[in-house]
Amino acid sequence: MTRSDLVELLAERFGQLTQRDADAAVKTILDAMSDALVRGHRIEIRGFGSFSINRRPPRLGRNPRTGESVHIPERRVPHFKPGKALREAVGAQPVDSDERTPDA
Template sequence: MTRSDLVEELAAQFGQLNQRDAEQAVKTILDAVSDALVRGHRIEIRGFGSFAINHRQPRIGRNPRSGESVQVPSKRVPHFKPGKALREAVDNLKADDSSAAQQPKIA
């Protein structure tokens, strides 16, 4: 699902929202999540999951082309941990389900 798919789904679910309003709503939510992560805050959406920042320690890596050892610096990376309801919904999908494009509804 892409951002534009999300906007279309939001507009379809809420008849009073047109495409422009739905786009603004999606942009506002994603900006709020991004801003909170940049400030180092954790975001928890019950039943869906949580977003946090993980710190990766510096390490020695290897250049795959030359085989030479290289120093990889430490960095902070965004991390998503799915909630229990989302994990269970995904786990209940059948492996042989030919309609993989249909997404499960999460309450």
């Protein structure tokens, strides 16, 4: 599902919302979530999951072309942990071979 799919679904489900209103609602929610994560806050949506920031410590890597050692600085990366209800709902559904992603 893409952002535009989500906007279309919201506009269909709630007849009083126009496409523009649904798009503004989705943008507002996603912007608020992004801003909270940038500030280091944790986001918890009951029944769905939680978003948080994980810290990746600095490390020494290698340039694959030259074999030269390269310093990789510390990074903060977003992390999603699904909630129990979402894990159970996904786990209860059989996998349809047409809907599998290439990396699955």
